[in-house]
Amino acid sequence: MEFLTIIQVLDSTMRLATPLLLACLAGLYSERAGIFDIGLEGKMLAAALFSAAVAFATGNVWLGMLAGIGASLALSLIHGVASITFRGNQLISGVAINFLASGLTVLIAQDWFAQGGRTPSLSGAARFEPVTLPGALTRVRDIAEAGPVMQIYSELISGHTIVVYLSLLLVPLTWWALFRTRFGLRLRAVGENPAAVDTAGISVVRLRFAAVMICGILCGIAGAYLATALQAQFVKEMTAGRGFIALAALIFAKWRPWHALWACLLFGLLQAIAVRFQSFDIAGVTIPVQFMEALPYILTVVILAGFVGKAIPPRAGGEPYVKER
Amino acid sequence: MEKMPKWADATLVPLISLLLAALLSALVILAIGEDPVAALKLMVDGALMRSSGWGYTLYYATNFIFTGLAVSVAFHARLFNIGGEGQAMLAGLGVALCCLYIPWPHWSLALLGACLFAGLFGAAWALIPAYLQAKRGSHIVITTIMFNYIAFSVLGYMLVNVLRPARAMEPASPRFPEATNLPTFEDMFSTAAAPLFKSAPVNVSFFVALAACVFVYLLIWRTKLGYEIRHFGFSETAANYAGTSGVRITVVAMLISGALAGLMAVNTTQGEAERLILNSTEGAGFIGIAVALMGRNHPVGVLLAALLFGFLYQGGAELALWTNIPRELITVIQALVILFTGALDHMVRAPLERVFLAMRSKKEAL
Numbered sequence: 247m248e249f250l251t252i253i254q255v256l257d258s259t260m261r262l263a264t265p266l267l268l269a270c271l272a273g274l275y276s277e278r279a280g281i282f283d284i285g286l287e288g289k290m291l292a293a294a295l296f297s298a299a300v301a302f303a304t305g306n307v308w309l310g311m312l313a314g315i316g317a318s319l320a321l322s323l324i325h326g327v328a329s330i331t332f333r334g335n336q337l338i339s340g341v342a343i344n345f346l347a348s349g350l351t352v353l354i355a356q357d358w359f360a361q362g363g364r365t366p367s368l369s370g371a372a373r374f375e376p377v378t379l380p381g382a383l384t385r386v387r388d389i390a391e392a393g394p395v396m397q398i399y400s401e402l403i404s405g406h407t408i409v410v411y412l413s414l415l416l417v418p419l420t421w422w423a424l425f426r427t428r429f430g431l432r433l434r435a436v437g438e439n440p441a442a443v444d445t446a447g448i449s450v451v452r453l454r455f456a457a458v459m460i461c462g463i464l465c466g467i468a469g470a471y472l473a474t475a476l477q478a479q480f481v482k483e484m485t486a487g488r489g490f491i492a493l494a495a496l497i498f499a500k501w502r503p504w505h506a507l508w509a510c511l512l513f514g515l516l517q518a519i520a521v522r523f524q525s526f527d528i529a530g531v532t533i534p535v536q537f538m539e540a541l542p543y544i545l546t547v548v549i550l551a552g553f554v555g556k557a558i559p560p561r562a563g564g565e566p567y568v569k570e571r
Numbered sequence: 572m573e574k575m576p577k578w579a580d581a582t583l584v585p586l587i588s589l590l591l592a593a594l595l596s597a598l599v600i601l602a603i604g605e606d607p608v609a610a611l612k613l614m615v616d617g618a619l620m621r622s623s624g625w626g627y628t629l630y631y632a633t634n635f636i637f638t639g640l641a642v643s644v645a646f647h648a649r650l651f652n653i654g655g656e657g658q659a660m661l662a663g664l665g666v667a668l669c670c671l672y673i674p675w676p677h678w679s680l681a682l683l684g685a686c687l688f689a690g691l692f693g694a695a696w697a698l699i700p701a702y703l704q705a706k707r708g709s710h711i712v713i714t715t716i717m718f719n720y721i722a723f724s725v726l727g728y729m730l731v732n733v734l735r736p737a738r739a740m741e742p743a744s745p746r747f748p749e750a751t752n753l754p755t756f757e758d759m760f761s762t763a764a765a766p767l768f769k770s771a772p773v774n775v776s777f778f779v780a781l782a783a784c785v786f787v788y789l790l791i792w793r794t795k796l797g798y799e800i801r802h803f804g805f806s807e808t809a810a811n812y813a814g815t816s817g818v819r820i821t822v823v824a825m826l827i828s829g830a831l832a833g834l835m836a837v838n839t840t841q842g843e844a845e846r847l848i849l850n851s852t853e854g855a856g857f858i859g860i861a862v863a864l865m866g867r868n869h870p871v872g873v874l875l876a877a878l879l880f881g882f883l884y885q886g887g888a889e890l891a892l893w894t895n896i897p898r899e900l901i902t903v904i905q906a907l908v909i910l911f912t913g914a915l916d917h918m919v920r921a922p923l924e925r926v927f928l929a930m931r932s933k934k935e936a937l
Contacts, residue, residue, distance in 0.1 A: 284712065284716070324910070327915075328910065328914035328915050329914065332914075332915055332916075332917040332918045333917055334913065334914035334915055334916060334917060334918075335651075335913055335914055335916075336914075337651055337653075337712050338651075338860070338864070338909060338913035338914045339910065339913070339914035339915075341653065341857070341860060341909055341913075342906045342907075342909040342910035342913065342914055343906070343910075344906075345857070345902050345903075345905055345906030345909065346903060346906035346907070346910070348899070348902050348906075349899040349900065349901070349902030349903035349904075349905070349906060350599075350899075350903055352897055352899040352902075353599065353603060353896075353897060353899050353900060353903065354603075356603075356895070356897050356899075357602075357603040357604070357895075360895075363897065363899070487720060490716055490717075490720065493713070493716075494713075494717065497713065534728050534732065536724040536725070536727045536728040536731075537724065537728070539720075539724050539727075540720060540721045540724035540725070543717040543718075543720045543721050544717075544721060546713070546717050547699070547703070547709075547714055547717050547718070547721075550703065550707075550709035550710070550713060550714055550717075551703050551707050551709055552707045552708070552709070559710070
């Protein structure tokens with residue numbers, strides 16, 4: 247395989263890993279606070295529609311992203327009310343949110359644009375444009391003729407949208423917020439032992455709502471990235487299971503930010519390979535593309551089975567907190 | 572003392588949830604500029620006022636009975652089987668192998684064989700998540716979700732690389748032999764004088780679904796195993812103390828659940844398509860969740876909820892045909908039903924409980 251081909255695959259890995267990483271960090275905040283969230287997929291989908299629609303209407307991608315975050319937050323609020331206020335089953339609430347988003351996005355897109363459940367194509371300022379870092383080459387021919395270091399710099403490091411760099415920055419930020427701030431300590435505590443947090447006079451409900459809302463914001467960015475950066479419109483079911491791959495990455499990373507980055511890059515790489523090569527030969531054995539698609543899920547099941555390290559979720563995860571009376 | 576009489580818990584709570592879901596759906600229809608009353612009328616006309624409409628309603632209901640029962644059996648053991656979709660997909664593969672490679676002399680034998688294969692394949696796909704939950708403590712919800720996606724890849728591989736006839740473009744198996752084709756209601760009940768169920772897909776597997784309801788009722792409330800499943804679901808520690816093996820109950824409940832979900836493949840694959848296609852489940856595995864929640868995990872409730880969703884499905888298709896309301900409206904209704912009957916159960920229940928408590932204290936005061 248050519249060197250440039252490898253660089254190109256890694257380049258698309260970066261782009262495909264970004265929505266996974268954003269959704270994965272979103273899930274990290276929520277689940278560390280003890281609220282399981284299998285509705286990541288639905289929130290991303292809703293955000294994708296609203297960001298594309300508003301970006302199309304206003305011609306401003308940032309307004310679009312804001313609308314996407316708003317839509318995602320609305321669904322987060324439903325999840326919070328159902329699972330924190332009314333102490334409902336968090337998993338069932340997540341399932342409901344996924345279906346709600348899946349149905350409503352098509353209904354709304356059809357009503358607004360009448361194009362079979364999609365938005366018109368976005369262009370210009372309605373999309374996130376690639377950022378060219380100083381000194382980087384942009385023309386394909388120049389890159390092909392450049393040396394390996396320049397190829398890495400121009401193809402792999404430069405030329406992504408701002409959201410890609412932002413999501414990479416979020417990894418150390420999340421680590422710092424969770425493990426070096428008072429808020430982070432309380433957030434983790436509320437996911438492990440909410441009664442202790444309550445005893446210390448801190449509101450469990452408020453903390454958990456905060457975590458769920460942060461989750462909503464990040465899912466909103468992830469969805470906006472899908473519709474306005476990775477692609478240039480909203481298409482129905484465009485998340486295509488990314489919310490669940492992000493969930494898989496979260497378990498794979500055992501609920502830790504830096505590991506989440508590696509897991510998302512790995513799963514992004516698998517997607518990039520599956521996109522580029524329809525079948526893949528390793529030592530004379532042909533690996534079908536379906537296997538590449540299924541690999542993130544298979545790896546997660548293996549990790550969950552505890553044969554390769556054990557994934558232990560936050561102790562109070564999924565349990566509604568009932569204050570002592 | 573119970574806060575609410577049993578009948579109220581079984582009927583009022585799901586009905587109020589349904590009303591809330593219907594109300595919100597009506598608002599959604601209004602918001603997209605259509606008339607909810609006209610929409611409902613159109614749905615009723617299309618799904619219930621003609622025998623062919625009933626033929627589709629019952630066909631969809633057959634799927635939902637199977638998947639609803641699957642989810643409810645697992646719920647009784649307090650396991651959330653969200654993998655009905657994947658189990659049904661794999662079961663479709665089993666049905667296809669059974670129909671394609673075994674020379675059946677008559678449809679009745681083929682039906683028995685297909686049920687066996689569907690059940691076995693569906694149960695097998697539930698086995699690994701069940702084992703991992705029981706022995707390794709992996710969360711069954713996550714593993715069954717993962718297995719849904721793995722099932723989709725397995726099915727895609729089998730259809731593209733193994734079952735697809737040479738030179739065919741579409742990823743689908745060849746047609747099943749004539750002898751395996753199940754009689755439809757049209758074949759059974761239609762006469763030249765009175766044509767019924769014209770070209771509707773409902774077929775003999777509807778009766779298999781009814782039998783499955785009876786089977787689940789007997790299993791859960793009339794056998795030792797069913798008692799153990801409910802006991803385990805009610806309190807794991809108490810069941811263990813009473814000598815019930817948690818591992819055994821988890822695995823057995825999930826196997827039964829997987830087999831039930833798998834049986835829907837007989838209806839879709841052998842009964843309707845008469846070949847295996849990529850998207851034969853059409854989300855019925857997930858609708859099972861809504862059906863089980865609405866039906867309060869009781870076979871009678873599941874049957875009624877499945878009929879309701881069959882009606883919604885067929886009615887939704889009519890709406891998409893005659894109005895600007897897309898089929899996805901049904902997904903929204905389904906989501907609202909899951910939300911109100913599942914996640915917001917306390918919100919619906921608490922005011923009702925208060926009403927019943929107030930009524931009782933009034934009676935006692937007299």
